[in-house]
Amino acid sequence: MQLAFCLYKYFPFGGMQRDFLRIAQACQARGHAIRVYVLEWQGEVPPAFEVVHVPVRALFNHLRYRKYTDWVRADLARRPAGRVIGFNKMPGLDVYYAADPCFEDKAQTLRNPLYRLGGRYRHFAAYERAVFGADSRTEILMISAVQQPLFVHHYGTPERRFHLLPPGIAPDRRAPANAGEIRAAFRQEFGLGTDDLLLVQIGSGFKTKGLDRSLKALAALPEALRRRTRLMVIGQDDPKPFKLQAIALGLAEHVQFLKGRSDVPRFLLGADLLIHPAYNENTGTVLLEAIVAGLPVLTTAVCGYAHYITDADAGRVVPSPFEQGALDIRLAEMLSADDDRRRWQANGLAFAARADLYSLPERAADRILQPAADATAQR
The missing domain is CATH 3.40.50.2000 (Glycogen Phosphorylase B;)
Incomplete structure (x- = not known):
């Protein structure tokens, strides 16, 4: 199966980036093709990875991310993938790896109320809702139970769409x-x-x-x-x-x-x-x-x-x-x-x-590669 991984930036020393790489390689080891859409890639490209540099620019990051999403959607329409896996929150994902905390909760508890009037807030709130909204179909790979109640509180996300992974220490x-x-x-x-x-x-x-x-x-x-x-x-x-x-x-x-x-x-x-x-x-x-x-x-x-x-x-x-x-x-x-x-x-x-502190890549690959029919039946 062709798999499409989406993340804005890859560099070798980020925790989320290291998780992405090991999960993608676990999927590749099971015989699946890996395509990665990035705005920036630092470091070596693993063998047989297709890294697609999305050629979009914008004055502000949230505008660039919106252009990234549109470009990736258009490319996937021309070259479909069996599963689309995101490591940043965005629309159109089959699976989201929840490395980041709840944006909406931080916006409401740590920011001035005026912050929620700006375009940056509207963008990230909408992208988070696209993943966690009650009517979304995205399966969510959680790496910590701490944030799950916050997402449920703000979006009413059905519990069945959350899948808690063990740690993945190299x-x-x-x-x-x-x-x-x-x-x-x-x-x-x-x-x-x-x-x-x-x-x-x-x-x-x-x-x-x-x-x-x-x-x-x-x-x-x-x-x-x-x-x-x-x-x-x-x-x-x-x-x-x-x-x-x-x-x-x-x-x-x-x-x-x-x-x-x-x-x-x-x-x-x-x-x-x-x-x-x-x-x-x-x-x-x-x-x-x-x-x-x-x-x-x-x-x-x-x-x-x-x-x-x-x-x-x-x-x-x-x-x-x-x-x-x-x-x-x-x-x-x-x-x-x-x-x-x-x-x-x-x-x-x-x-x-x-203790099981190591099996995150394999358990994430299990969920990513779950047959679409099984995933739909669980929703």
């Missing part, structure tokens, strides 16, 4: 047999001494991921502990405002910014703690990547995958509503507690061995 994130050797080589490469402590924050979108909160918590550490602690920030985003914040907090020598990269597992093995105090996060795949690498985690309860930290007893979760002081205290406690970090590490590795 096998290369698991701690290998020689994890200790990798850790030692990593720390030597980056000049980390025996008593030095390394925090890592990993993920594109520094503002949403709460990097400002991390910097404040680092600055609030007791002086002796702060002198021993470094923070490495990895992700695709503009670091300038956060570099300025680090300088203002007296942390310039303690913080290092790195672009998205393919050797993230080395950082997970070489660090002492992952910090991820996100403002909002549908899932937070990096939390599970840390667990399976044996890296303790400090995160916020708003993350869809935060419950795994509690389930595994592999770190600490800052409750909602968020308070900076609570993050500051927990960070200081976790960095000071060597025995607790060793216990969290062991708990995470044990959890990684017994």
Whole structure:
């Protein structure tokens, strides 16, 4: 069967983009042809993928997305596909992979009411309704149960159209047999001494991921502990405002910014703690990547995958509503507690061995490739 995947932008270091690639490859491994419609593709194209660059431009992104949709619809009319799978919300999808939180809920609770008078709001609200509206036929692949009640509340989406997937952690994130050797080589490469402590924050979108909160918590550490602690920030985003914040907090020598990269597992093995105090996060795949690498985690309860930290007893979760002081205290406690970090590490590795944290691509492919007649019967 010819499958058509739709996403606005592919780059190798985005969580949703990595999920797309592994799901598409799982479908391809079952003998199906892969066509991908994008506005932008960064990185290598997998063998036998047909990547279609949609040639549309507009002054504003929401206008460009509308042109993208029209262009893709016209191309599909000429070259039909058996299933159309979207990783961004848009009309005309058979299956939608719900990587993003509920736009309508954010618009009503986090934005000024005047925002809902603008063209940008009208566009994204209409595109979300096209997927989640009660009369839509789109099947929805959920990667977190946290957002589902919000979609049901705003759109009355029938429960039968939601399909909750397990996580899909890549096998290369698991701690290998020689994890200790990798850790030692990593720390030597980056000049980390025996008593030095390394925090890592990993993920594109520094503002949403709460990097400002991390910097404040680092600055609030007791002086002796702060002198021993470094923070490495990895992700695709503009670091300038956060570099300025680090300088203002007296942390310039303690913080290092790195672009998205393919050797993230080395950082997970070489660090002492992952910090991820996100403002909002549908899932937070990096939390599970840390667990399976044996890296303790400090995160916020708003993350869809935060419950795994509690389930595994592999770190600490800052409750909602968020308070900076609570993050500051927990960070200081976790960095000071060597025995607790060793216990969290062991708990995470044990959890990684017994829990299904890996089968998302296969289960998503099952749903995507479900015969159309079966899917219709369930509606």
